[in-house]
Amino acid sequence: MALKVELRPGEKLLVGNCVITNSDQRTRLFIEGQAPILREKDILTAATADTPAKAVYLAIQIMYVEGDVEKLTKSYFELINEMVRAAPSTLTYVDAINNEILTGDLYKALRAAKKLIAYEGELLGNAATGGNGIPEDRTTDCGP
Incomplete structure (x- = not known):
């Protein structure tokens, strides 16, 4: 089952050792696999x-x-x-x-x-x- 993550505009997400920055609109991602994932607020x-x-x-x-x-x-x-x-x-x-x-x-x-x-x-x-x-x-x- 995939992890569902919703990002606010400009919010960052750490997936493995990569930082993903959301654009200017709300985004929903579905992530499958075994990578460490942290929201910006948790880093x-x-x-x-x-x-x-x-x-x-x-x-x-x-x-x-x-x-x-x-x-x-x-x-x-x-x-x-x-x-x-x-x-x-x-x-x-x-x-x-x-x-x-x-x-x-x-x-x-x-x-x-x-x-x-x-x-x-x-x-x-x-x-x-x-x-x-x-x-x-x-x-x-x-x-x-």
Whole structure:
């Protein structure tokens, strides 16, 4: 079954190592095969990976696009170990990401990493407002 992707005017899409830029009108593509695919909104660069969770996402993104988990394994584990030491409440999110990587589903690992980024934002928001740094009802489950 083909993946259906609808692109807004000017939107970019990464397919494998190629960037596709849509023209000035809405486009619908049907993609078949086993290439890594990311929408522009889901792509981070070294410049935009400005927090620990985003750095984790970037490492997984590179693994996904290049199809090479081994290449960044050491760097990835250094990043997550630092994160868990600094914020132990992130362990549930990190475990979910690791499970997806271990099963070979890097796209799902990216989705789990987005949840980690959102949680990190909550932690940073609480720290900025003087909270305890742990968002309510988020320490034991990283559900939807």
